[in-house]
Amino acid sequence: MRLRSAIAGVLLCLSIAGPAQAEPAAVDAAALARIAQPPLGLPPVPLPADNPPSAAKIALGRKLFFDRRLSHNGTMSCAMCHVPEQGFTNNELATPIGVEGRGLRRNAPTILNVAYQKRLFHDGRETALETQVISPLLAPDEMANPSIGYVIDKIAGLPDYAGLFERAFGAGPAIGRLGQAIASWERSLLAADASFDRWYYGGEAAALGERQRQGYDLFIGKAGCAQCHPVGEDAALFTDGAFHNTGLGYHADEVAARTTAPVPVEIAPGRTVMVDRKAVESVGLPRLTDLGRHEVTLDPADLWRFKTPSLRNVALTAPYMHDGSLRSLEAVVRFYDRGAVPHEALDPMIRPLGLGEDEIAALVAFLESLTSVDVGALIADARSAPVGN
Amino acid sequence: MTRTLLALCGLTLVLALGGSPALADETCQSPYMAKITGQEEYVYVWTLGVQGLGDGSDKLVTVDVRPGSSSYGKVVASTSVGGRHEAHHGGLTDDRRQLWVSGLDTSKIFIFDVAADPGKPKLVKTIDDFEKASGGVVGPHGAYALPGRMLISGLSNNKDHGGRTALVEYSNEGKHIATHWMPTAEDSNGAKIESVADGYGYDARVLPRKNVMLSTSFTGWSNYMMDFGKMLQDADAMKRFGQTAVLWDFHARTPKKVFHVPGAPLEVRWAWGPRNNYAFTTTALTSQLWLIYEDEAGEWQAKAVADIGDPSKIPLPVDISLSADDSLLWIDSFMDGTVRAFDVSDPHQPKQVYEKVIGKQLNMVSQSWDGERLYFTTSLLANWDKKGADNEQFVKAYDWDGTELKHRFSIDFNEAGLGRPHIMRFGAKSLYSN
Numbered sequence: 001m002r003l004r005s006a007i008a009g010v011l012l013c014l015s016i017a018g019p020a021q022a023e024p025a026a027v028d029a030a031a032l033a034r035i036a037q038p039p040l041g042l043p044p045v046p047l048p049a050d051n052p053p054s055a056a057k058i059a060l061g062r063k064l065f066f067d068r069r070l071s072h073n074g075t076m077s078c079a080m081c082h083v084p085e086q087g088f089t090n091n092e093l094a095t096p097i098g099v100e101g102r103g104l105r106r107n108a109p110t111i112l113n114v115a116y117q118k119r120l121f122h123d124g125r126e127t128a129l130e131t132q133v134i135s136p137l138l139a140p141d142e143m144a145n146p147s148i149g150y151v152i153d154k155i156a157g158l159p160d161y162a163g164l165f166e167r168a169f170g171a172g173p174a175i176g177r178l179g180q181a182i183a184s185w186e187r188s189l190l191a192a193d194a195s196f197d198r199w200y201y202g203g204e205a206a207a208l209g210e211r212q213r214q215g216y217d218l219f220i221g222k223a224g225c226a227q228c229h230p231v232g233e234d235a236a237l238f239t240d241g242a243f244h245n246t247g248l249g250y251h252a253d254e255v256a257a258r259t260t261a262p263v264p265v266e267i268a269p270g271r272t273v274m275v276d277r278k279a280v281e282s283v284g285l286p287r288l289t290d291l292g293r294h295e296v297t298l299d300p301a302d303l304w305r306f307k308t309p310s311l312r313n314v315a316l317t318a319p320y321m322h323d324g325s326l327r328s329l330e331a332v333v334r335f336y337d338r339g340a341v342p343h344e345a346l347d348p349m350i351r352p353l354g355l356g357e358d359e360i361a362a363l364v365a366f367l368e369s370l371t372s373v374d375v376g377a378l379i380a381d382a383r384s385a386p387v388g389n
Numbered sequence: 390m391t392r393t394l395l396a397l398c399g400l401t402l403v404l405a406l407g408g409s410p411a412l413a414d415e416t417c418q419s420p421y422m423a424k425i426t427g428q429e430e431y432v433y434v435w436t437l438g439v440q441g442l443g444d445g446s447d448k449l450v451t452v453d454v455r456p457g458s459s460s461y462g463k464v465v466a467s468t469s470v471g472g473r474h475e476a477h478h479g480g481l482t483d484d485r486r487q488l489w490v491s492g493l494d495t496s497k498i499f500i501f502d503v504a505a506d507p508g509k510p511k512l513v514k515t516i517d518d519f520e521k522a523s524g525g526v527v528g529p530h531g532a533y534a535l536p537g538r539m540l541i542s543g544l545s546n547n548k549d550h551g552g553r554t555a556l557v558e559y560s561n562e563g564k565h566i567a568t569h570w571m572p573t574a575e576d577s578n579g580a581k582i583e584s585v586a587d588g589y590g591y592d593a594r595v596l597p598r599k600n601v602m603l604s605t606s607f608t609g610w611s612n613y614m615m616d617f618g619k620m621l622q623d624a625d626a627m628k629r630f631g632q633t634a635v636l637w638d639f640h641a642r643t644p645k646k647v648f649h650v651p652g653a654p655l656e657v658r659w660a661w662g663p664r665n666n667y668a669f670t671t672t673a674l675t676s677q678l679w680l681i682y683e684d685e686a687g688e689w690q691a692k693a694v695a696d697i698g699d700p701s702k703i704p705l706p707v708d709i710s711l712s713a714d715d716s717l718l719w720i721d722s723f724m725d726g727t728v729r730a731f732d733v734s735d736p737h738q739p740k741q742v743y744e745k746v747i748g749k750q751l752n753m754v755s756q757s758w759d760g761e762r763l764y765f766t767t768s769l770l771a772n773w774d775k776k777g778a779d780n781e782q783f784v785k786a787y788d789w790d791g792t793e794l795k796h797r798f799s800i801d802f803n804e805a806g807l808g809r810p811h812i813m814r815f816g817a818k819s820l821y822s823n
Contacts, residue, residue: 083549094623101614101772266627267674268651273701284618387547389520
């Protein structure tokens with residue numbers, strides 16, 4: 001029921017072009033159309049009743065997303081960690097870097113298809129896209145603003161924002177409206193219609209090659225991937241939205257943190273030296289533990305549990321896992337093939353898989369078939385906004 | 390134009406009298422820049438603020454180095470610019486009346502008047518739209534004097550905070566003139582590429598009589614702002630270091646050749662001798678000394694000519710200073726806090742002739758034109774500096790007698806509540822009085 005009314009709202013917005021008088025720009029109209037009719041393989045977009053999308057909101061949200069002035073010292077925009085050309089994440093870092101170079105503990109997740117996520121962040125601490133933005137705006141290691149009021153005052157004083165909130169909402173800048181605008185644009189970043197979708201949902205028998213089909217069979221069968229990354233009858237998000245313990249967090253906090261082994265450092269392509277760990281530690285801050293979902297619920301059962309990511313467009317979003325510690329899809333498949341990190345609290349669904357080399361290759365090939373044909377258009381959409389300096 | 394001519398005349402005079410004890414400017418500066426024709430009187434130290442230390446802001450600190458002065462070896466002025474910007478490098482304009490210093494983080498450029506009162510520089514202008522004016526360049530690094538203008542080498546960009554960047558030119562009045570993006574494989578701009586073209590930047594310096602400019606390559610904002618220990622353990626981040634040096638047609642501002650110099654080549658030093666057609670650079674990660682030279686056929690080449698310390702331990706050579714007679718090259722390495730002197734009389738076969746530990750960490754070195762005085766600072770980058778007790782922050786001055794460095798004075802920047810000292814530039818009242 002909620003979905004139906006939401007879709008009706010989108011169509012209504014399309015028909016009257018939102019509260020703005022002018023025709024929406026083509027890029028905004030296309031974004032609205034994606035929300036109204038998601039690409040093949042995706043379900044209808046859930047929309048909050050109090051924030052139906054409009055061209056004006058989408059345009060404003062996009063502009064805000066790329067504005068570095070939204071950080072305290074003008075260096076960080078949302079897009080510095082969710083780089084369009086890098087799968088709307090950051091392929092160059094295991095974990096992102098915030099204001100003044102402060103390091104984050106967790107890998108930047110892609111915002112492609114974020115419209116469907118019921119819980120945001122790796123630990124699921126936020127429940128709505130509209131309010132998710134508040135956390136990075138204020139986090140000292142992200143955008144480091146001193147207060148929400150500071151951010152709103154700053155935006156209200158920028159000449160290039162004059163009238164934009166009013167056009168989108170009929171009222172001036174406020175944190176709620178800022179969140180609604182950014183969420184509206186993010187909700188339009190829908191990326192499916194991949195080779196897999198054309199094969200599975202579109203009935204194009206030739207869309208997947210034999211190796212990829214073999215990978216799919218393993219995915220839903222022997223390898224058991226679909227237990228946490230399910231494929232639906234009419235659509236697939238490739239995530240159960242739940243929290244699981246793969247042992248990676250346990251290993252980082254309880255095993256790797258105590259090692260004294262030298263650190264391999266690649267000083268030039270193909271040239272790696274082993275550096276004394278004490279030398280590395282002399283120039284580094286102590287590593288912070290990451291207890292995952294437990295940090296939200298305080299439930300011991302949630303120790304080192306992290307949210308299952310979608311696998312759509314996964315070939316574009318390296319490095320992988322909540323800490324960016326695995327650099328390739330093959331490394332991820334091998335990680336699960338050996339049963340992840342066995343320990344007492346390991347998710348019971350995880351076990352050694354006994355995959356052969358050809359099966360590992362087939363699984364990787366299947367994962368690569370989940371890349372949307374629409375990503376280029378989404379990058380162009382994103383880059384239609386100037387970088388705010 | 391008049392100022393430029395005067396600067397060039399000064400340079401000619403200096404070259405003609407090279408080695409005379411009457412001359413005492415720092416080496417390694419732009420050949421287009423006026424020279425100090427006597428003892429340096431002040432050392433300007435661009436200093437990075439530290440949260441919780443003093444006012445926490447970046448500041449230009451002035452140290453009195455006038456022999457016989459009652460405040461010799463002491464801080465005589467300190468001007469905060471407000472906030473932390475990742476204070477790093479800077480340089481003097483060709484007329485030497487302004488010192489431009491910049492922030493790698495916020496991309497602001499602070500312009501100080503050092504002529505009105507060389508003992509107390511005054512902040513007269515802040516360029517705060519560098520990214521916008523330059524078309525997306527982040528991290529203004531060097532500020533290198535050209536006739537009537539400043540050449541700013543960028544380190545990053547505002548689209549992804551990676552290493553793709555550009556050279557940017559400003560007028561001495563602070564107006565943006567041009568942006569020259571570094572060549573890449575996709576957009577080589579006519580350059581011959583030896584192996585790769587990463588588009589990264591770091592230093593850029595000119596050899597006017599050959600009409601060539603040489604630029605080097607470091608890394609982007611994400612890496613240079615990141616905790617160093619974290620970065621060394623991030624295999625993806627370690628993939629993002631420069632491995633090129635670019636030779637440019639200086640007048641045309643077009644790249645001619647992209648050399649393969651893996652391991653993050655940093656500072657560039659052209660030789661001073663009129664027939665010495667070569668430059669040195671050092672690679673930070675691979676700890677090698679490289680020579681970029683014109684061969685007998687007139688072709689420019691690049692080759693590694695020496696290791697610096699034990700490369701397997703990553704001593705991290707960071708700054709170099711070439712003596713005015715091109716015979717001695719000082720190399721600071723950060724991790725072991727050591728300065729090494731290489732005899733580079735034969736640039737193809739450098740030989741280490743001296744080394745000394747200056748502190749627990751070491752970054753910049755500046756030497757006087759006569760080679761008799763050296764100054765050192767400690768800070769590399771805010772989040773790369775050592776932690777805890779190893780985080781020494783000082784300016785130290787030494788005399789060089791040809792065989793030994795002899796300590797003159799030290800200023801503890803932690804104890805003084807100043808911050809992390811980085812680039813040094815020399816000043817003198819004599820520049821403006823005759």
